[in-house]
Amino acid sequence: MAAAAGLPGSITLVGAGKMGFALLEGWVAQGLSGEGVTIVEPQPSPALVALAQERGFRLNPEDRAAARALILAVKPQALDQVAPAIAGEAGADTLVVSILAGKRIADLSARLPQARFFVRAMPNTPAAIGRGITGAYAAPAVDPEGRAVAEALLAAVGEVVWVESEALVDSVTAVSGSGPAYVFYFVECLTKAGVEAGLPEETAARLARATVAGAGELLRQSADATPATLRRNVTSPGGTTAAALEVLMAKDGLEPLLERAVAAARRRAGELSG
Known part of the structure; x- marks a missing residue:
């Protein structure tokens, strides 16, 4: 799969509900296609199934490997249930981008022990029409290249604003997320x-x-x-x-x-x- 508009060559999206699907549509609008995209969604909508077939995305495959970018878009309460099934896809070089409200990087690291590079982000629902805004925080281990990858993923659905403290992600959630x-x-x-x-x-x-x-x-x-x-x-x-x-x-x-x-x-x- 050729990367589109700065997007990484391999992406795993975990959770394709409203926000996850909005992100996916944003990437597609930038030309993303191919088997380098894996989608993990236990209850795929007809629209998701159709999009995966049209673009050649891998939907719920049995064989999955670590991706360049792993995007967590499930409900925060589902993290404990989902983490064991996806731990193998968060390798030592994987950039983990989480849009789980309230879940700290320490929470994510404890459940995905191989991963080292984390970005917490909070988009909002106008992402569905490409007019969202996302507040994001990159952990100190994330280098400029990783930050650029995260921004490319998130900017597909609107503006991106970076904050310099993880504690401020909760404030972003309260202002623009909600x-x-x-x-x-x-x-x-x-x-x-x-x-x-x-x-x-x-x-x-x-x-x-x-x-x-x-x-x-x-x-x-x-x-x-x-x-x-x-x-x-x-x-x-x-x-x-x-x-x-x-x-x-x-x-x-x-x-x-x-x-x-x-x-x-x-x-x-x-x-x-x-």
Whole structure:
């Protein structure tokens, strides 16, 4: 298999649920194909089976060897069950990239004792449309080449931001990993508020969804403007937006609420270790 766009020549993907499959589709979009890709997924979806057949990937083969890159994309709670079956694929030269929330490098090393090179990463669900962002941490043993390989794997589904402390991966998880759910819930709440204001539910839902999607795209395209600047640009003194923001920006408003939410997510990520 010829490597595509900086991807390694041999890849084993363990877990091809929503996030694992999104990564796989991102690699395929970069031209990845061939038997150098092994997928371990005990319950493969029809889409995964079709993609493996189309691209020549090895899906759940009995004979498996150590890969250049091993990507762990199972649920954190499944690590103990999965590790014995894949330990042989994490060799001394294998780069292990884990997207398991909360699982420390020490946890991974204890279960994959031959492996020496670990990267912890946390992508988010917009990866499914190539618009995700991943926070990643490379263990000290990972050299620049290994870091570049990890970035090529992760960048297939969006931006990559590196952090210099493993402890910060839990913070990444709490902000961007879980963050899309916060945005979706905001749309739910805005929809309900619209209904309370007298709008038909379908109209309120359409307005709320398009407003958040459009504001997000405006934010993305306004790289030189801070969110605070964009907020001020649409806030006329004494106007309707200012009246609403007075509520949202109160001492018991949105900021302390989000701080508590992020702290709770970060705390839970820590509880998942071990």
